[in-house]
Amino acid sequence: MDEPQSTLPPPQLLRRQLSLRDLTISQVLCVVGASWVGVAAGVGKAETLLWIGAMLLFYLPMAASVIGLNRVMPLEGGLYAWAHRAFGDLVGFLTAWNIWFYGIAVTAAILYQIPTELAYLIGPAAARLPENRIASLLIVTALIAALSWAELRGLEIGKWIHNAGGIAMMIAFAALICLGPWAMLRHIPVHWTPLALSAPPRDLRTFALFGQMLFGALCGLEYIAILAGESKSPERTITQSVWIASPIICAMFILGTGSVAAFVPRGDINFIAPIPQTFRMALGNEGIGNFLATAAILLVEIRLLGAVSLLMTGVSRLPLAVGWDALIPAWFTRLHPRWKTPSNSILSTSALIFLLIVLANVGVQAQEAFQLLSNASLTHYQVAYLAMFAIPLLGAASLRSSLPRSLKWTSIVGLCATLFSLLISAYPFVDVVNPIAYAAKIMGTLLLSNLVAFTFYQLRMRSARRTSFVATSRS
Numbered sequence: 310m311d312e313p314q315s316t317l318p319p320p321q322l323l324r325r326q327l328s329l330r331d332l333t334i335s336q337v338l339c340v341v342g343a344s345w346v347g348v349a350a351g352v353g354k355a356e357t358l359l360w361i362g363a364m365l366l367f368y369l370p371m372a373a374s375v376i377g378l379n380r381v382m383p384l385e386g387g388l389y390a391w392a393h394r395a396f397g398d399l400v401g402f403l404t405a406w407n408i409w410f411y412g413i414a415v416t417a418a419i420l421y422q423i424p425t426e427l428a429y430l431i432g433p434a435a436a437r438l439p440e441n442r443i444a445s446l447l448i449v450t451a452l453i454a455a456l457s458w459a460e461l462r463g464l465e466i467g468k469w470i471h472n473a474g475g476i477a478m479m480i481a482f483a484a485l486i487c488l489g490p491w492a493m494l495r496h497i498p499v500h501w502t503p504l505a506l507s508a509p510p511r512d513l514r515t516f517a518l519f520g521q522m523l524f525g526a527l528c529g530l531e532y533i534a535i536l537a538g539e540s541k542s543p544e545r546t547i548t549q550s551v552w553i554a555s556p557i558i559c560a561m562f563i564l565g566t567g568s569v570a571a572f573v574p575r576g577d578i579n580f581i582a583p584i585p586q587t588f589r590m591a592l593g594n595e596g597i598g599n600f601l602a603t604a605a606i607l608l609v610e611i612r613l614l615g616a617v618s619l620l621m622t623g624v625s626r627l628p629l630a631v632g633w634d635a636l637i638p639a640w641f642t643r644l645h646p647r648w649k650t651p652s653n654s655i656l657s658t659s660a661l662i663f664l665l666i667v668l669a670n671v672g673v674q675a676q677e678a679f680q681l682l683s684n685a686s687l688t689h690y691q692v693a694y695l696a697m698f699a700i701p702l703l704g705a706a707s708l709r710s711s712l713p714r715s716l717k718w719t720s721i722v723g724l725c726a727t728l729f730s731l732l733i734s735a736y737p738f739v740d741v742v743n744p745i746a747y748a749a750k751i752m753g754t755l756l757l758s759n760l761v762a763f764t765f766y767q768l769r770m771r772s773a774r775r776t777s778f779v780a781t782s783r784s
Contacts, residue, residue, distance in 0.1 A: 323385065324649050326464035327540040329549055331472060335533050336554035338475035338616055341482070341561050343609050345526035347583025349562070350569040352518055354502065355509035359519050360563045367730075368527045370723030372555055374697055375531045376548045377716045381708070383547065385538025386630030388531050392696045395704030398636060399766060404696045405631050406762040407689040408535075412624035413658070414686035417665040419617050420449050426613065429585065430606050442670045449666055456618050457659040460625060463648045464539055467622055474615010479557070481608035484601075485584055486564040488591045489571055503567035520733030523726055524694070525687055526562065530554075531697065535623045535630075584609055621658060628654040636769065685754035691731040692755070698724035 327335075349356040384390035388408060393401025424445035428438040438444060459466045489501035509515050530551055537543035569583050572590045579586045585606045592598030629651040632642035645652040665682075698720040701712050735748030 322644060322649060323538045324463060324465075325539055325541045326468055327536060327546075329541075329546045329553075331464075331468045332533055332540060332546055332550035333553045334472045334475035335468075335619060336530060336550050337557055337561075338471055338478060338612065338619055339529040339532045340527065340554075340558050341478055342526065343478075343481075343584050343612070344581060345522060346485075346562065346565040346569050347573075347578045347580045347586075348518060348526070349522060349566040350573065350583065351575060351578050351580070352509050352515050353575055354505035354507035354570065355515075356566045356570060357504050357506055357563055359509060359522060360559075360566065363519065363523045363527055364559055367523050367723060367726040368530075368555070368559070370698065370719040370726070371528070371530050371694075372551050373716055373719040374701075374723060375534060376551055377712050378697070378700060379534050379537065379547045380544050381711050383534075383537045383540075383543035384630075385536070385626060386633075387534030387537060388693055388697050389535075389627060389630055390537075391700060392693075393634060395700040395708050396696070398634070398770075399763075400696060401634070402631065402636050402766050403759060403762055404693050405627050405636075406759070407693040409624050409627045410758055411686045411690040411693070412620045412627075413661060413665070414682045414689075416617055416620045416624065417662050417669075418683040418686075419613055419620075420452060420662065421666050421669055423452065423613070424448055426610055429582070430603065430610060446667065446670060450663065452614070452617075453659055453663050456614075456621055457655060459618065460621055460655045460659075461645060461648060461650055461652055463650045464536070464622070467618055470618040471615050471622075474612045474618070477608040477611035477615065479561070481584060481605050481612065482561045482565050484605055484608075485568045485587060486561075488568045488587065492571070492591065499571045501567065501571040503564050505567065505570070517733050520730050524691055524730035524734075527558075528690060528694065532619075532623055535626050582609075621655075621662070625651055625655040625658045628658075635773070636766070681750055681754055685751050685758075688731060688734050688751060688755045689758065691727055691734065692759070694727045695724060695731070698727060 389405035392404040425439040428435040588602035628641035701716045701720045
């Protein structure tokens with residue numbers, strides 16, 4: 310195992326802006342996605358058992374790992390820094406690469422869908438907006454520019470965007486959860502069972518849904534640790550944010566799914582936008598019902614912008630942390646002289662996201678490639694989690710000795726759950742023409758991406774050794 314070579318800067322170079330409140334709201338924002346309550350509702354009245362199973366097998370081990378590793382290593386870069394300390398340069402670099410790939414692809418995918426979401430929000434008058442490529446690109450460009458400016462200014466602005474997104478999501482879920490009691494009080498004939506405990510169907514589709522819920526719905530608690538160097542007392546506040554946010558997250562998923570299952574027939578659930586669909590089904594399309602449904606949709610859109618901002622913040626900090634360890638050019642580590650943010654990393658990240666969205670608009674083949682990157686992004690995140698759960702089991706002995714012994718056992722459970730989810734991720738839970746070809750493309754993208762990263766790492770290390778040899782020879 311290659312030894313990590315850290316070139317960390319003095320901590321005072323980064324401004325510590327994030328309080329416990331900011332971290333807690335960001336945890337909810339990062340973990341809770343709007344689509345997963347629809348996915349869970351698709352299994353019928355077994356959703357509560359599936360959520361409980363997923364939380365026991367994955368969420369609790371994830372929370373234990375984040376708390377244990379962050380207490381020992383409250384470092385900017387989060388999971389990258391943990392893997393780098395535990396396994397050395399190569400595994401650290403590949404971990405950062407997989408998180409970065411995930412963040413870039415998901416950010417671009419969300420922004421790409423914004424014009425469609427706006428059309429849904431505005432109504433029939435904007436029905437053709439997604440088809441107008443120029444208008445759509447202008448909207449997305451304006452959003453990228455605004456969010457990039459906020460990122461350059463630092464978390465003193467960015468945290469409020471994150472907070473607005475997280476609070477909007479909690480309000481939307483609170484309204485969604487209240488639909489059931491509201492229907493019962495008004496004697497509306499719905500079968501609302503918020504804690505349904507029926508046995509799940511025993512078929513491959515349910516198996517695949519559970520595997521993808523296991524990771525896809527619940528991952529993300531460690532993401533905020535990327536900003537440990539910009540958090541106040543991160544060894545304490547990030548731990549507290551996990552404890553505070555976790556019951557909120559679990560309640561949102563379980564009770565929110567119950568509302569979707571109550572109002573939307575299982576075969577008609579929109580897996581992409583189940584929350585707006587549920588509000589429309591419950592409240593109708595006229596009068597106060599239409600107003601409330603539109604307001605709920607707007608809250609979900611605000612959440613999307615907050616999530617994009619948080620994702621962009623994370624993926625811009627990863628090159629900063631990796632650059633500190635001399636694994637990529639130091640150009641990425643340069644901080645803005647006034648705002649102390651990684652300006653080069655932020656601007657290059659924004660440019661890459663913009664380029665991906667432009668390419669997705671140039672033709673059918675480009676759109677298919679973009680969709681493939683988006684679909685494969687979650688598998689990259691799963692690979693990074695395998696590294697996280699492996700730290701208490703296989704990491705450097707000096708590091709393992711400083712971790713709680715119980716973390717080894719929870720990590721085994723989390724590792725197995727993540728590996729299972731990774732293997733099942735290639736199975737589509739929506740209809741595709743050729744499931745085998747779909748699986749091959751997903752796994753092929755993962756392997757090719759990491760081969761590119763490995764090749765870059767080898768070339769970078771070879772260049773560094775050559776430079777060191779020349780310098781030694783001259784001296």
